Amino acid sequence: MTCMKALKCRECGNEYALxxxxxxxxxxxxxxxxxxxxxxxxxxxxxxxxxxxxNMWRYKELLPIAGEPTVGRQTGFTPxxxxxxxxxxxxxxxLYIKNDAVNYPTLSFKDRVVSVALSRAKELGFETVSCASTxxxxxxxxxxxxxxxxxxxxxxxxxxxxxxxxxxxxxxxHLVGIRGTYDEVNRLCSEVANKxxxxxxxxxxxxxxxxxxxxxxFEICEQLGFxxxxxxxxxMASGSLLTKIHKSFAEFQxxxxxxxxxxxxxxxxxTGCSPISLSVKSGWDYFKPVxxxxxxxxxxxxNPADGFYANRVMKETDGWAEDVTDxxxxxxxxxxxxxxxxxxxxxxxxxxxxTRKLLQSGKINPDKSLVVCITGNGLKTQEAIVDHLxxxxxxxxxxxEFEDLLKKRADQAK
Numbered sequence: 001m002t003c004m005k006a007l008k009c010r011e012c013g014n015e016y017a018l019x020x021x022x023x024x025x026x027x028x029x030x031x032x033x034x035x036x037x038x039x040x041x042x043x044x045x046x047x048x049x050x051x052x053x054x055n056m057w058r059y060k061e062l063l064p065i066a067g068e069p070t071v072g073r074q075t076g077f078t079p080x081x082x083x084x085x086x087x088x089x090x091x092x093x094x095l096y097i098k099n100d101a102v103n104y105p106t107l108s109f110k111d112r113v114v115s116v117a118l119s120r121a122k123e124l125g126f127e128t129v130s131c132a133s134t135x136x137x138x139x140x141x142x143x144x145x146x147x148x149x150x151x152x153x154x155x156x157x158x159x160x161x162x163x164x165x166x167x168x169x170x171x172x173x174h175l176v177g178i179r180g181t182y183d184e185v186n187r188l189c190s191e192v193a194n195k196x197x198x199x200x201x202x203x204x205x206x207x208x209x210x211x212x213x214x215x216x217x218f219e220i221c222e223q224l225g226f227x228x229x230x231x232x233x234x235x236m237a238s239g240s241l242l243t244k245i246h247k248s249f250a251e252f253q254x255x256x257x258x259x260x261x262x263x264x265x266x267x268x269x270x271t272g273c274s275p276i277s278l279s280v281k282s283g284w285d286y287f288k289p290v291x292x293x294x295x296x297x298x299x300x301x302x303n304p305a306d307g308f309y310a311n312r313v314m315k316e317t318d319g320w321a322e323d324v325t326d327x328x329x330x331x332x333x334x335x336x337x338x339x340x341x342x343x344x345x346x347x348x349x350x351x352x353x354x355t356r357k358l359l360q361s362g363k364i365n366p367d368k369s370l371v372v373c374i375t376g377n378g379l380k381t382q383e384a385i386v387d388h389l390x391x392x393x394x395x396x397x398x399x400x401e402f403e404d405l406l407k408k409r410a411d412q413a414k
Contacts, residue, residue, distance in 0.1 A: 001039050002066040007207050011038060014187070018066075020124055030305070031207045033064045041255040046226055049257070056215035057113055062251055063215065064208045065119050072115025072149045074104050076215050080223035080371070085339040088355055094369040099218055100376070101344055106143050106167065108136040109216060109241065113301075114144050114201060114283075116212035121199035127151060128198045132189040134182050134237065134298050135164035136345075136376050141201060142171035148378035151196070155185050160297060163380050174246070176285040181292060183303045203359055209305075213241045215249025215276075219370055220271040221258055228252075228263040230368035233358065235351045235375055236267045236276050237299040238319070239310030245373070246313045265313050266364065267321040268354035270346075277308045280321035287311065287366035295384045296346040297328045298376060320363040324353035330388050333378060334355065343378030 007016040011029030022031050038059045057069045057077025079099045081304055087095035100109040114137070128151040131141045138154045145152035145228035154168060158177030169175045177183045186203075193200045201209045221228055227250045234242040242265060247328050249261040269277040272294030279287035288308045292300035294334050304310070314321055324332070329349035344352070355372050358364040378385070395401040 001035050003061045004066070005034045005036050006065050008034045018064075020121075020126070020199060022063035022204055022206045033207050033211055035062065035251075036090075037251075037254055043239075044255065044257070046257060050223065055342075056115065056212070056219070059215060059218045062218070062255070063116055064211045065116065066123050066224040069115065069119045070122050071118040071144050071332055072104075072111060075111045075115045076103065077219055078103050080220060081340070081342075081370075083340050086336065086352075089335065089339055089350075090359055090366075092359060092364070092366040092370055096224075096369070096371045097340060097342060098185060098216065098371055098373045099342060100216065101342060101374050101378070103139075103350065105147070106136070106139040107229040107354040107380065108140065109213070109252035109373075109375040110136040110140040112142070113209045113212035114205075114214050116139040116206045117199070118144050118148055118150065119203055120208040121201075122148065122150070124199070126197070128196075128197035129190065129201060130154060130192070130198045131201045132182065132203070133168075134157075134300055135160050135380065136298050137202065138175070139164060142168045142175075145173065146171040155184055155189050155192075155298075157185055159383050161383055163382060164297075167380065170409070182301050183289070194278040206305075210240050210244060213244035214251070215246035216241070216373065217245035218252060219247065220245075221252050224369075224371075226252075226258050228258060228261050229362055229371040230262070231264045231266065231319075232371045232373065233266045233268055233351055233355045233364075234373045235299055235347045236304070236310055237301045237347075238304045239267070239276055239308075240307035241375070242267050242310045243306050243313050243343065246317065260358050263317065265317045265319040266354075266358055267310055267314055267319070268298040268351045269321065269323040270299055270350050272296070272327045273300045273302055274323040275302060276304055276310050277321040277323040279307065279311050285311065294329075295347075295381075296329055296350050297381075298345060298347045299350060322354035322357045322361075322363070324357065328353040330385055333385055334388070336374075337378070342374060344374045345376035345377050345378050345381040346384050348374040348378070 009024035054077040152173040273292035275287040289303040332353035333349035
């Protein structure tokens with residue numbers, strides 16, 4: 001039985017039925033799922049969680065579905081890896097990488113939110129699903145809709161990375177490219193959603209969709225031995241993932257899974273699209289929308305829906321925000337790959353680059369535990385880095401030529 005109680009406005013507190021709605025009729029604030037935490041507390045424990053299959057649904061009481069999950073039943077429980085070589089390079093004592101670059105089925109954290117949104121959409125009787133996307137969400141909606149026998153129509157900025165376009169259209173979806181930024185795509189989708197009975201995962205299904213991000217935070221706690229990290233760095237596009245990881249820590253404490261929550265939360269953005277980072281650095285409690293100009297297209301949301309709430313979380317937890325240039329993004333992708341064997345997309349370069357700057361500025365304590373969230377796979381954004389890598393040495397199938405090559409490389413290294 002469901003542990004959901006209602007949808008509730010995050011601003012005025014007005015409550016609504018558990019339907020496909022996302023905006024308060026009274027104040028136009030965003031709606032969020034409200035849970036029966038007493039019921040959850042009596043239903044789950046550390047023992048119950050660890051007895052379940054290793055996927056995101058081991059925390060199902062804290063996720064917004066009414067019955068059993070029907071989409072993405074193998075999604076989640078990605079590795080939390082101790083990153084000793086990267087830690088040495090960055091000068092931090094205890095560093096972990098939460099690696100959603102290997103998430104199922106489309107190699108990004110978006111598989112979490114889509115699994116929840118589509119499971120809930122099926123419960124509500126939808127047959128067609130849709131989204132506005134900067135790439136990873138498009139991949140995940142298309143793949144999961146195909147597997148769930150749902151129709152899908154997906155909207156993207158027309159100039160996304162070719163690998164992300166291919167990684168969406170291969171699933172047989174109806175893909176529509178829009179001449180404009182993500183924010184313009186999203187506005188169009190809001191209009192389309194008002195005229196069609198489709199489940200737009202990040203519009204009318206957003207209260208359910210966003211909750212799926214909590215599973216990343218639940219996993220981090222469990223994988224650390226049922227405790228929060230001292231510090232966590234999260235990439236920011238809309239800002240939703242950062243707020244939900246923070247919420248996951250608070251909920252685990254509320255239902256007695258962890259004893260305390262003292263995690264400081266840090267946000268990472270690309271300098272070419274950094275409205276949330278700018279608001280934190282400027283001491284504002286609001287943000288100014290921007291026009292994106294960055295290679296980190298998966299983070300290129302100039303008018304972030306949860307920007308205000310992400311800003312507030314960082315202030316409340318004594319965190320901070322940072323941003324990095326395109327050159328620093330590329331350098332950081334290479335650093336993570338060369339030290340830990342993890343090939344992250346551009347958003348991962350943003351997170352690693354910002355982590356380095358936060359350490360250098362003293363915002364992050366190098367003697368405390370630190371988790372860095374990697375949200376997508378580098379195979380999705382090869383175009384951003386291909387011209388910044390060494391080219392292979394080409395020789396004939398001749399032992400002498402190979403030995404000459406080794407000698408040349410050894411001489412160059414001196």
